[in-house]
Amino acid sequence: MKNTDTNKVRNLLLKREQLLTDRLNRIKTDLYHQKQAVDPDFEEQAIERENEEVLIALLHEVESELADISFAVKRLENNTYLLCKCCGDAIPSQRLEAIPTASLCIDCSERAALSQVW
Numbered sequence: 001m002k003n004t005d006t007n008k009v010r011n012l013l014l015k016r017e018q019l020l021t022d023r024l025n026r027i028k029t030d031l032y033h034q035k036q037a038v039d040p041d042f043e044e045q046a047i048e049r050e051n052e053e054v055l056i057a058l059l060h061e062v063e064s065e066l067a068d069i070s071f072a073v074k075r076l077e078n079n080t081y082l083l084c085k086c087c088g089d090a091i092p093s094q095r096l097e098a099i100p101t102a103s104l105c106i107d108c109s110e111r112a113a114l115s116q117v118w
């Protein structure tokens with residue numbers, strides 16, 4: 001990967017990171033307001049609790065993507081971005097174009113997916 005490409009990926013990742021951070025803050029604000037507003041109506045409360053679960057699930061999703069991004073940026077800085085973190089082989093550039101936060105080669109990611117199922 002050429003230096004200019006690395007910069008492009010880095011910019012892409014940082015832009016995505018900014019977007020996700022904004023989203024994270026919005027979710028946190030929503031959650032905070034939900035905790036503040038205690039509705040006397042029981043049914044309303046049940047709905048709110050459901051919303052809260054959705055928000056918390058979203059929060060975890062965004063947080064894990066943010067972690068992936070900061071890991072990818074670190075790997076760019078260490079010049080290990082193109083290498084699989086598991087076996088050290090090169091990650092195909094088509095794969096990185098499709099998933100800029102990929103840190104495993106295809107073989108290792110398939111193995112990881114399999115071990116997650118079990």
Ligand SMILES: [Zn+2]
Nearest residue numbers: 084087105108
């Ligand atoms: Zn690998």
